[in-house]
Amino acid sequence: LTPVPLVDHHAHSVAPEIPDRPSFERYLTESGRPAAAGCSWFDSFLGVALLRTCAPVLDLPESAGPDEYLDRRRELGGAEVNRRLLRSGGVDAVLIDHGYRAPELVDLDELAELASTPVHRIVRLEHLAETVLEEGVTAARFADVFGERLAAELGTGSADGPAAPAVACKSVLAYRAGLDVDPSPPSPVELRAAVTEWRSGAAASASVRLGHPVVLRHLVWEGVRARVPLQFHTGYGDADLELRRADPLLLTGLIRMAETIGTPIVLLHCYPYQRHAAYLAGVYPHVFFDVGLALNYVGHRATAVLGEAIESAPFHKVLYSSDAFGLAELHCMSAARFRDALSRVLAPLRDDGARSDAEVARIAAMIGAGNARRLYGLPTGMSPGEPPVCSSGEPPL
Numbered sequence: 001l002t003p004v005p006l007v008d009h010h011a012h013s014v015a016p017e018i019p020d021r022p023s024f025e026r027y028l029t030e031s032g033r034p035a036a037a038g039c040s041w042f043d044s045f046l047g048v049a050l051l052r053t054c055a056p057v058l059d060l061p062e063s064a065g066p067d068e069y070l071d072r073r074r075e076l077g078g079a080e081v082n083r084r085l086l087r088s089g090g091v092d093a094v095l096i097d098h099g100y101r102a103p104e105l106v107d108l109d110e111l112a113e114l115a116s117t118p119v120h121r122i123v124r125l126e127h128l129a130e131t132v133l134e135e136g137v138t139a140a141r142f143a144d145v146f147g148e149r150l151a152a153e154l155g156t157g158s159a160d161g162p163a164a165p166a167v168a169c170k171s172v173l174a175y176r177a178g179l180d181v182d183p184s185p186p187s188p189v190e191l192r193a194a195v196t197e198w199r200s201g202a203a204a205s206a207s208v209r210l211g212h213p214v215v216l217r218h219l220v221w222e223g224v225r226a227r228v229p230l231q232f233h234t235g236y237g238d239a240d241l242e243l244r245r246a247d248p249l250l251l252t253g254l255i256r257m258a259e260t261i262g263t264p265i266v267l268l269h270c271y272p273y274q275r276h277a278a279y280l281a282g283v284y285p286h287v288f289f290d291v292g293l294a295l296n297y298v299g300h301r302a303t304a305v306l307g308e309a310i311e312s313a314p315f316h317k318v319l320y321s322s323d324a325f326g327l328a329e330l331h332c333m334s335a336a337r338f339r340d341a342l343s344r345v346l347a348p349l350r351d352d353g354a355r356s357d358a359e360v361a362r363i364a365a366m367i368g369a370g371n372a373r374r375l376y377g378l379p380t381g382m383s384p385g386e387p388p389v390c391s392s393g394e395p396p397l
């Protein structure tokens with residue numbers, strides 16, 4: 001099945017340089033904390049797979065240890081390491097959420113040059129709202145100003161925005177309030193009162209971090225009304241998260257309310273709730289999902305996790321993402337891990353002769369790249385020989 005074409009529909013940029021081993025290890029975990037005293041985050045399926053996949057890209061044997069690897073990394077320099085690792089992932093396009101810790105990462109133009117691949121933007125709704133508040137908007141004006149800024153980001157408003165419009169929105173509601181909030185849009189009166197509370201809390205704490213559930217609900221509905229794919233973080237994530245409140249099933253009410261509008265709802269990552277996400281994608285036409293992020297952490301068990309994701313979901317609802325953050329290694333190994341797991345998961349389709357190699361390759365290309373191209377309106381045919389993504393020839397949405 002290799003090479004399966006890939007479009008990474010959710011990732012973050014990479015750090016220009018990694019000064020030392022503790023800084024590198026910080027990117028090997030969602031914990032945000034050092035490993036236990038005397039221990040290392042390299043001692044994990046992720047650490048072992050990273051060295052095995054990435055050491056040869058830096059001219060080392062697969063058996064290289066962490067210190068040898070990091071010495072070589074410093075010798076080559078961040079730009080060369082990033083260039084080699086990003087390109088070796090062989091991803092045809094990547095969608096980037098640059099609304100989180102952006103100052104420590106390279107900008108999107110530089111990322112596109114390093115990776116030699118098209119980079120598309122995702123608007124992180126909470127980050128945009130926090131920027132608007134920081135600029136001093138009043139509670140009365142918040143809804144209008146946020147709406148104008150979002151339209152500019154998406155290239156749908158009258159105001160000037162970035163040269164290349166964003167192709168999707170993203171919500172981190174799961175982190176900020178949990179997915180079990182009231183799914184309905186707040187009224188203008190509720191919103192104004194909520195923004196007033198948020199503003200005074202921000203002034204008192206000197207932090208604009210948005211955690212007000214009413215404002216968060218408004219942002220979600222602005223995303224729904226924008227009618228571009230709306231990504232939700234669900235499942236596994238860093239220590240800010242209350243995992244039980246990140247089960248994608250908790251979005252069922254919102255998914256039903258949004259169905260008539262038709263905005264695609266994209267469930268990111270989902271682990272360990274991948275079967276829940278597969279159910280939602282199977283029964284609601286506007287729901288899509290991936291099991292990115294987790295695949296890097298679960299090592300050889302990626303085949304099992306991806307298998308559980310695909311076992312009940314239609315092939316045209318599953319997407320590829322890395323959710324790589326900071327390390328080009330995570331972009332590279334995620335692509336390798338996904339291709340390997342996908343070929344193993346799909347192998348039974350042809351083992352009994354039920355489907356030809358060409359048919360299985362078509363399904364793999366659909367999951368790896370075609371679904372994302374269709375969903376986000378990206379140019380098609382970027383991989384030589386890539387088959388059409390829909391056997392029916394019907395538009396997807």
Ligand SMILES: [Zn+2]
Nearest residue numbers: 010011097323
């Ligand atoms: Zn992410």
